[in-house]
Amino acid sequence: MSVLLRGVLVYGEQPATDVLIDDGLIAAIGTDLDAGDAEVVDASGQILLPGFVDLHTHLREPGREDTETIESGSAAAALGGYTAVFAMANTDPVADSVVITDHVWRRGQEVGLVDVHPVGAVTVGLGGKQLAEMATMASGIGKVKMFSDDGKCVDDPLIMRRALEYSSSLGVLIAQHAEEPRLTVGAVAHEGPTAARLGLAGWPRAAEESIVARDALLARDAGARVHICHASTAGTVELLKWARGQGISISAEVTPHHLLLDDSRLETYDAVNKVNPPLREASDVEALRKGLADGTVDCVATDHAPHAEQDKCCEFSQARPGMLGLETALSIVAQTMVEPGLLDWRGVARVMSERPAAIVGLADQGRPIEIGEIANLTLVDPDASWTVEGKKFASISENTPFETMSFAARVTTTLLRGRITARDGAVRATTEA
Numbered sequence: 001m002s003v004l005l006r007g008v009l010v011y012g013e014q015p016a017t018d019v020l021i022d023d024g025l026i027a028a029i030g031t032d033l034d035a036g037d038a039e040v041v042d043a044s045g046q047i048l049l050p051g052f053v054d055l056h057t058h059l060r061e062p063g064r065e066d067t068e069t070i071e072s073g074s075a076a077a078a079l080g081g082y083t084a085v086f087a088m089a090n091t092d093p094v095a096d097s098v099v100i101t102d103h104v105w106r107r108g109q110e111v112g113l114v115d116v117h118p119v120g121a122v123t124v125g126l127g128g129k130q131l132a133e134m135a136t137m138a139s140g141i142g143k144v145k146m147f148s149d150d151g152k153c154v155d156d157p158l159i160m161r162r163a164l165e166y167s168s169s170l171g172v173l174i175a176q177h178a179e180e181p182r183l184t185v186g187a188v189a190h191e192g193p194t195a196a197r198l199g200l201a202g203w204p205r206a207a208e209e210s211i212v213a214r215d216a217l218l219a220r221d222a223g224a225r226v227h228i229c230h231a232s233t234a235g236t237v238e239l240l241k242w243a244r245g246q247g248i249s250i251s252a253e254v255t256p257h258h259l260l261l262d263d264s265r266l267e268t269y270d271a272v273n274k275v276n277p278p279l280r281e282a283s284d285v286e287a288l289r290k291g292l293a294d295g296t297v298d299c300v301a302t303d304h305a306p307h308a309e310q311d312k313c314c315e316f317s318q319a320r321p322g323m324l325g326l327e328t329a330l331s332i333v334a335q336t337m338v339e340p341g342l343l344d345w346r347g348v349a350r351v352m353s354e355r356p357a358a359i360v361g362l363a364d365q366g367r368p369i370e371i372g373e374i375a376n377l378t379l380v381d382p383d384a385s386w387t388v389e390g391k392k393f394a395s396i397s398e399n400t401p402f403e404t405m406s407f408a409a410r411v412t413t414t415l416l417r418g419r420i421t422a423r424d425g426a427v428r429a430t431t432e433a
């Protein structure tokens with residue numbers, strides 16, 4: 001099985017070249033390569049990047065297969081340019097045991113469109129009281145590398161401290177949903193003038209920042225690493241800078257929606273814009289973009305959060321928080337970071353593939369585009385110009401805040417270990433290869 005990519009710009013750089021992929025590896029890079037019996041992808045002017053890695057995806061299996069499954073979420077991921085995703089543990093039942101984490105990994109491999117790495121829960125049932133059996137999950141078939149109670153904060157400082165100590169002896173990563181719950185009781189929107197005017201209960205920046213600061217100190221003392229999920233405030237960016245300056249091992253992600261949207265979106269009371277942490281102010285968006293550009297914020301993660309129509313199309317305070325992300329992430333990063341000149345395409349490779357792979361320790365992802373390397377690759381058309389329509393997504397759910405927005409760039413093709421998993425809007429199941 002071989003594939004010839006014709007006329008691509010590797011990392012967006014001139015001159016255009018051909019890339020031949022054979023037997024899962026990059027076999028040749030050069031001009032006018034002989035196609036032989038390879039499938040030819042005419043990709044002139046398209047940008048070749050390492051396959052994207054999403055450290056933060058919700059796939060809802062087991063428990064809410066009416067909103068997303070490992071199969072539908074894998075399709076969304078492949079179409080979005082992803083070759084690896086980390087499926088969060090807040091399923092039903094919670095992924096706090098090796099039975100669930102191994103199921104997630106096995107099912108992902110069966111579907112074969114993207115490597116679905118299970119995230120294990122830090123505490124039993126996301127209850128925040130008792131540590132889950134992290135070592136058992138880490139040594140299962142799913143080889144859990146990341147643990148998170150995402151959806152909930154590990155708010156008890158003693159439990160968090162023990163989790164960090166335990167994680168560093170296991171060599172795994174703890175990812176924290178930074179939200180001090182005492183400061184967000186009943187909160188549904190960013191605490192600020194917009195929420196005050198609209199009569200929505202506010203989620204203050206300090207609820208996030210106080211946990212980021214606390215966990216940086218706990219990681220320092222435990223000699224451990226900590227990863228901050230969905231950073232949303234300018235203050236978090238400042239705290240990350242400070243912590244790095246102290247030599248603390250801290251990493252952080254930002255979502256595409258926090259790079260593009262702010263709380264002015266709430267005017268319509270449409271709960272499609274309700275998310276945790278909430279959409280903040282324009283000054284936060286600006287700080288997050290700058291932080292991502294200068295490396296203070298390590299990477300982009302989608303926090304792809306599918307929800308059923310009945311859980312979104314209701315009173316704002318009752319609606320579930322979260323929005324889709326996998327199929328729009330690259331387009332938004334291109335618009336918010338590449339177009340204004342904050343990142344070049346090499347920078348996109350860094351924040352969407354290389355850094356996330358390094359943070360979680362995936363050896364086969366985020367690799368350089370060189371002969372002999374594993375062909376986990378993504379092709380981007382910078383001039384595709386398309387309009388978002390939720391009902392056309394591979395995701396079962398349709399809760400996108402980007403509905404009717406138009407974007408210039410789009411993923412056209414994804415290859416997982418040399419096999420085309422998505423091309424021109426359609427996925428290819430393993431059996432068709």
Ligand SMILES: NC(=O)N[C@@H](CC(=O)O)C(=O)O
Pocket residue numbers: 058090150151152177274275276277303305306320321322323
């Ligand atoms: N981001 C969200 O608003 N929702 C996530 C949970 C989470 O990421 O905190 C979900 O599971 O729906």
Ligand SMILES: [Zn+2]
Pocket residue numbers: 150151152177229230276277
């Ligand atoms: Zn979260």
Ligand SMILES: [Zn+2]
Pocket residue numbers: 056058088150151303305
């Ligand atoms: Zn999440």
